Amino acid sequence: xxxxxxxxxxxxxxxxxxxxxxxxxxxxxxxxxxxxxxxxxxxxxxxxxxxxxxxxxxxxxxxxxxxxxxxxxxxxxxxxxxxxxxxxxxxxxxxxxxxxxx
Amino acid sequence: xxxxxxxxxxxxxxxxxxxxxxxxxxxxxxxxxxxxxxxxxxxxxxxxxxxxxxxxxxxxxxxxxxxxxxxxxxxxxxxxxxxxxxxxxxxxxxxxxxxxxxxxxxxxxxxxxxxxxxxxx
Numbered sequence: 001x002x003x004x005x006x007x008x009x010x011x012x013x014x015x016x017x018x019x020x021x022x023x024x025x026x027x028x029x030x031x032x033x034x035x036x037x038x039x040x041x042x043x044x045x046x047x048x049x050x051x052x053x054x055x056x057x058x059x060x061x062x063x064x065x066x067x068x069x070x071x072x073x074x075x076x077x078x079x080x081x082x083x084x085x086x087x088x089x090x091x092x093x094x095x096x097x098x099x100x101x102x
Numbered sequence: 103x104x105x106x107x108x109x110x111x112x113x114x115x116x117x118x119x120x121x122x123x124x125x126x127x128x129x130x131x132x133x134x135x136x137x138x139x140x141x142x143x144x145x146x147x148x149x150x151x152x153x154x155x156x157x158x159x160x161x162x163x164x165x166x167x168x169x170x171x172x173x174x175x176x177x178x179x180x181x182x183x184x185x186x187x188x189x190x191x192x193x194x195x196x197x198x199x200x201x202x203x204x205x206x207x208x209x210x211x212x213x214x215x216x217x218x219x220x221x222x223x
Contacts, residue, residue, distance in 0.1 A: 016105070018117040020140070021124050039105045043139060091144040092110060092117075 011077045016092055019044055023071040030065040046087045114151035118144045129170045138162045138168045166199040
């Protein structure tokens, strides 16, 4: 918007940014049938993401049991799903605990 | 990790832009429920972050039925030179709701210019 060369969504602000429209892959999940799903995020609620697979089917994935890999431009970011809990408009102002207190 | 207000507002504007572009795409594909959901989310984000909805998009949504308006396709734009309140009227052809944008200031300026021309003659 203001500076077109810099990407809008970065690994630093992905927890507060928009997830709808991103390409996603599930790396780990407590439910083994969810592992390996690839697709696009089409909707988001407090506890779930709705992923549309490339063949057109939609899957509802709970956030807190999975580890996601999001595609940002030509890079990939791994995100622990329990950090994404919260309604999409509430995530904007959410306080995030330091998980790596170096 | 406190995020400053300015940064939150910047992120909110970016999110609104992303969602509205997706909503337009969804309308073109004919997925109306998804489009409504995206517009609802983007309006909620604007309220939460206390940013005014960008003018570029404000006039392109129907607040009554939450559809993206594409000028000349699902809405019609007319200027109404009402004497009390001249305005631009955008009518949604889906639900019939009319958005009125007043143009009192522009009309006054025009009248003033006309008067000045007459005086010159």
